[in-house]
Amino acid sequence: MSLISTATLNGAFDRIPVIDIGNASTPAQRVALAHEIRDACMNVGFFYITGHGIFQGTIDSLVSAMEAYFSLPLETKMKLYHKEFANFQGYSPMLTSNINPANTGDLNEGFKIVWEELMPKENDERSTNSGSMVKPNMWPEEPAGFREAYLNFYHAAIGIGKLLFSLFVLALDLPETYFDDKTKNPTVTMRTIHYPPQMGTVDDGIIGTGAHTDFRCFTILWQQPDVQALQILNSEKQWINAPPIPGTLVIKRPARTMDKCGDTSSFPPISLTCHIADDIFKSTVHRVVNRSGVHRYSVPLFFGADHHVKVEPIASCVSPDQPPKYEAITAGEYMHQRLREMYRLVSV
Ligand SMILES: O=C(O)CCC(=O)C(=O)O
Numbered sequence: 584m585s586l587i588s589t590a591t592l593n594g595a596f597d598r599i600p601v602i603d604i605g606n607a608s609t610p611a612q613r614v615a616l617a618h619e620i621r622d623a624c625m626n627v628g629f630f631y632i633t634g635h636g637i638f639q640g641t642i643d644s645l646v647s648a649m650e651a652y653f654s655l656p657l658e659t660k661m662k663l664y665h666k667e668f669a670n671f672q673g674y675s676p677m678l679t680s681n682i683n684p685a686n687t688g689d690l691n692e693g694f695k696i697v698w699e700e701l702m703p704k705e706n707d708e709r710s711t712n713s714g715s716m717v718k719p720n721m722w723p724e725e726p727a728g729f730r731e732a733y734l735n736f737y738h739a740a741i742g743i744g745k746l747l748f749s750l751f752v753l754a755l756d757l758p759e760t761y762f763d764d765k766t767k768n769p770t771v772t773m774r775t776i777h778y779p780p781q782m783g784t785v786d787d788g789i790i791g792t793g794a795h796t797d798f799r800c801f802t803i804l805w806q807q808p809d810v811q812a813l814q815i816l817n818s819e820k821q822w823i824n825a826p827p828i829p830g831t832l833v834i835k836r837p838a839r840t841m842d843k844c845g846d847t848s849s850f851p852p853i854s855l856t857c858h859i860a861d862d863i864f865k866s867t868v869h870r871v872v873n874r875s876g877v878h879r880y881s882v883p884l885f886f887g888a889d890h891h892v893k894v895e896p897i898a899s900c901v902s903p904d905q906p907p908k909y910e911a912i913t914a915g916e917y918m919h920q921r922l923r924e925m926y927r928l929v930s931v
Pocket residue numbers: 776792797804806813869870871881882883
């Protein structure tokens with residue numbers, strides 16, 4: 584682990600670790616990385632990665648495409664209004680989402696895509712088998728090169744996600760293949776986001792993205808260099824800045840990935856634990872507040888398990904004295920439930 588250590592303040596983190604994942608080809612290297620990741624997940628829940636291998640050109644093309652897209656007139660963007668599509672793919676205008684029910688709305692606009700091969704395949708098992716991915720992506724007519732720019736970045740990030748799945752599993756002292764049957768066609772959603780600057784007096788009920796926890800296994804986030812906006816909450820209820828560090832991506836472990844048994848060997852499969860409330864461990868609550876005076880862009884990719892996989896506690900964590908807190912639900916249903924809440928289609 585380099586640069587920033589997980590120094591603590593009364594047990595609360597005030598720094599976010601940086602982990603170089605560039606050397607992960609041998610089992611010993613992966614185990615060493617898994618230890619660093621375990622430490623980061625238990626103490627902070629967020630970490631930066633270097634050595635991710637995504638070419639700068641791939642990032643630059645994506646950024647140009649999203650900047651050009653978001654500067655189009657609203658009525659052009661609304662042709663792909665996301666609420667008309669079952670899985671919320673496409674365009675979401677400012678203030679459509681409200682991820683923190685205590686707030687009034689999220690001051691951002693976004694464009695969301697899911698899995699798609701760059702070169703369409705016949706009998707694409709992944710598209711047909713994955714419940715949340717059966718709807719094809721919607722692509723705007725302009726700017727030129729938008730689809731390629733988006734999919735090139737998406738597929739590069741999928742490669743990192745695969746490695747991270749295995750490192751998370753090793754970090755739990757489980758066999759590296761443990762997740763394989765639960766992530767055959769994992770749901771991976773990529774959202775590109777534009778945050779306008781908030782100037783002058785700001786209504787605290789409307790910020791870029793309200794305080795929340797993500798609701799899948801983990802998130803890989805690219806954030807625009809030089810603009811501080813992302814913050815995470817520590818156990819002392821202090822907002823800690825997660826500034827962009829050149830050449831890095833941010834990895835967010837979702838909250839509540841640890842079960843109430845409270846030790847890493849009983850740590851259940853990460854994606855399956857959103858429902859296993861833990862009030863013991865720190866949650867990685869985060870928010871975005873863009874008071875930088877300039878426009879900010881970011882790109883989270885949300886990695887989930889296969890649609891049909893059940894979200895339930897592992898057997899060793901429940902007993903007659905300690906029954907499950909929540910009813911079992913599939914990963915796909917759970918995700919849709921949270922998205923419907925976020926996009927105000929059901930009240931919370
Ligand atoms: O824009 C960011 O930096 C983070 C966005 C985020 O937290 C989310 O979309 O879940």
